[in-house]
Amino acid sequence: MENPHEILKRILEYVSVDLSRSSITDQEIRTRIESVCRQISNRACTRMLMACLLAKIHRPEIDPRKPYTEIGGEDSFSGRTYDEKYITHFINTYQLPLNPTTAFLTPAFRNLDKPLTTDLELVGRPRRTYKDTLQLLDDVYRGRVSAEDMLAEIIRILVVIREENRNRIRTLLAGLASTEDPLPLSSEDIVSLIEQHLKCKNSSRLPVLIIAAAYLSVSEKIGEYIQPLQKHNAADEQTGSFGDVEVCLANDDRVVTVYEMKMKQVTIDDIDRAREKVARARDKIHNYIFITTDVITDDVKFYAAKCYEETNDTEITVLDCIGFLRHFLHLFHRSRIQFLNHYQQLLLNEPDSAVNQPLKEAFLTLRRAAEIDKG
Numbered sequence: 001m002e003n004p005h006e007i008l009k010r011i012l013e014y015v016s017v018d019l020s021r022s023s024i025t026d027q028e029i030r031t032r033i034e035s036v037c038r039q040i041s042n043r044a045c046t047r048m049l050m051a052c053l054l055a056k057i058h059r060p061e062i063d064p065r066k067p068y069t070e071i072g073g074e075d076s077f078s079g080r081t082y083d084e085k086y087i088t089h090f091i092n093t094y095q096l097p098l099n100p101t102t103a104f105l106t107p108a109f110r111n112l113d114k115p116l117t118t119d120l121e122l123v124g125r126p127r128r129t130y131k132d133t134l135q136l137l138d139d140v141y142r143g144r145v146s147a148e149d150m151l152a153e154i155i156r157i158l159v160v161i162r163e164e165n166r167n168r169i170r171t172l173l174a175g176l177a178s179t180e181d182p183l184p185l186s187s188e189d190i191v192s193l194i195e196q197h198l199k200c201k202n203s204s205r206l207p208v209l210i211i212a213a214a215y216l217s218v219s220e221k222i223g224e225y226i227q228p229l230q231k232h233n234a235a236d237e238q239t240g241s242f243g244d245v246e247v248c249l250a251n252d253d254r255v256v257t258v259y260e261m262k263m264k265q266v267t268i269d270d271i272d273r274a275r276e277k278v279a280r281a282r283d284k285i286h287n288y289i290f291i292t293t294d295v296i297t298d299d300v301k302f303y304a305a306k307c308y309e310e311t312n313d314t315e316i317t318v319l320d321c322i323g324f325l326r327h328f329l330h331l332f333h334r335s336r337i338q339f340l341n342h343y344q345q346l347l348l349n350e351p352d353s354a355v356n357q358p359l360k361e362a363f364l365t366l367r368r369a370a371e372i373d374k375g
Contacts (some may be wrong), residue, residue, distance in 0.1 A: 004058050004086040007279050008155075011148070012094065015156040019163075019341065022156065023149040029139055032132045037157040041358060042126060045133040047091075047103035050058045050154055051083035052116075054139060056147035058082075063115065064147060065137045067104075069112040080104035083360065096158040097165060099353045100231070165357050169348065172364035176371070184337045185370060187329035195322055196344070198293060200362050206347075207261040207321050210243045213343035214246060215330050217335045222352060223250040224257070229346075231354070242277050254283040262292040266318045267305050278314050290318040293352045340367075 002010070015023075036045050052064040056076050067079025085103045089225045103109055108124035118138050122130040138145050185193070198206055208229065215226045226245040247257035260274065267285045273298040274288045290304075296318050307316040347355055347363055 002058075004054050004082065006091070007054060007057055008086065008090045011152050011155055012159070012314060015152050015159065016268060019156060019160055023152040024145060028235050029136070029145050031152065032136055033153050036129055036132050036136065036156060037154055039129045039163065040358070042129050043097070043099040043353070044106040044109065044126070046154060046158070047083060047087055047098050048079065048109055048318060049102065049133060049136060050087050051079045051187040053140065053147045053151040053154070054086060055079065055082045056086065056140065063138050065115040067116070068112055071115060085285055094163060097161050097352050097357070098158065100351055125244065143330060168361060169364070172361060172368070175368050176364060185340065187326070187333055187336050189370055190329055190336055190340055191322060191326050193366055196366050197363050198321070201360055202356055202359055204263045205350060207263070207293065209343055209346045209350070210321065210325055211245045211259050211261075213292060213339050213346055214325070215245070216342040217338035218332050221332070221335070224248065227255070242281065244286070249323055255281070255285060257287040257289065258285055259289050259291055262290060262294065264292070265294045266290045266292050266296065266300055268300060271300070271304055271307065274316055275311060278311055285314055287315045288314060291321050291324060292318060293321045296320060
């Protein structure tokens with residue numbers, strides 16, 4: 001019997017022979033699969049389907065609608081196990097456009113003890129995507145389509161999407177290269193460009209990349225470097241980190257400066273939590289800096305300023321994201337293009353779950369427009 005890794009690899013090799021060929025003859029089912037796979041705002045449904053279908057292929061006796069052992073009976077199974085053990089490795093190996101974490105921690109699929117039947121009301125958005133997902137599981141259960149054909153179709157569509165995304169990025173990068181000019185963008189041009197990018201939807205990861213790019217562009221000049229960035233959805237408690245960006249001195253692994261990003265107002269409670277982190281730190285943290293895209297209130301500024309003496313010389317402060325960037329680019333004016341290139345590279349390297357494809361394309365489009373306008 002094939003193990004699940006072998007099943008996934010075999011199906012991928014099969015669909016890769018001709019990505020234009022679908023394994024599904026029923027047009028309604030094929031349209032439903034395509035709709036679920038191409039839903040950018042909800043990748044969990046696709047992962048959940050893949051886990052259930054893989055389990056059904058691996059163990060034909062199970063009911064694909066029962067991915068919870070709490071249901072009981074010989075036809076139930078652990079969908080989360082198939083998802084975490086096999087699907088995660090598969091999508092990471094082949095860089096498929098899905099979330100890196102299991103679908104079974106998504107609120108809609110978490111802590112259920114009943115079959116995923118078509119009459120089940122799952123709370124989540126888009127609602128249509130959840131209804132289509134339940135219908136697809138029912139289609140397999142009732143024999144309207146085989147689990148293998150449906151999994152093959154999902155993998156085929158994901159590979160097609162991956163290649164579409166790559167081709168769009170390559171085209172946009174080629175467009176940028178064609179606009180290269182001896183006179184680079186000014187510091188204010190770059191501030192305006194980043195400000196526009198921050199106004200796009202789903203931009204919460206961008207302030208982290210701004211700070212990281214700043215340090216990468218001047219690391220040798222200032223003798224400081226950043227630690228590898230943690231995943232976008234990883235909690236500090238899980239990773240053991242103090243914040244979103246951690247800065248160390250050259251030839252030293254002790255964290256001396258911490259940046260924490262907020263896409264909302266920083267509160268006194270936020271500062272108190274930062275003080276707790278500083279107190280727990282093994283080594284002395286010199287600066288704990290909040291970067292916000294929102295208003296900074298006077299009471300927060302005053303409270304943060306008092307922390308210097310109370311923490312025995314650790315500075316805690318709150319800075320405006322664009323204000324920080326503007327000052328940095330003028331202070332290190334000759335490194336401004338290095339900053340922009342580092343930001344672009346960090347952006348493109350981020351998984352889609354942290355920075356989605358439209359946000360990556362938006363930056364390249366905005367940069368090209370800025371460089372053309374300058375010319």
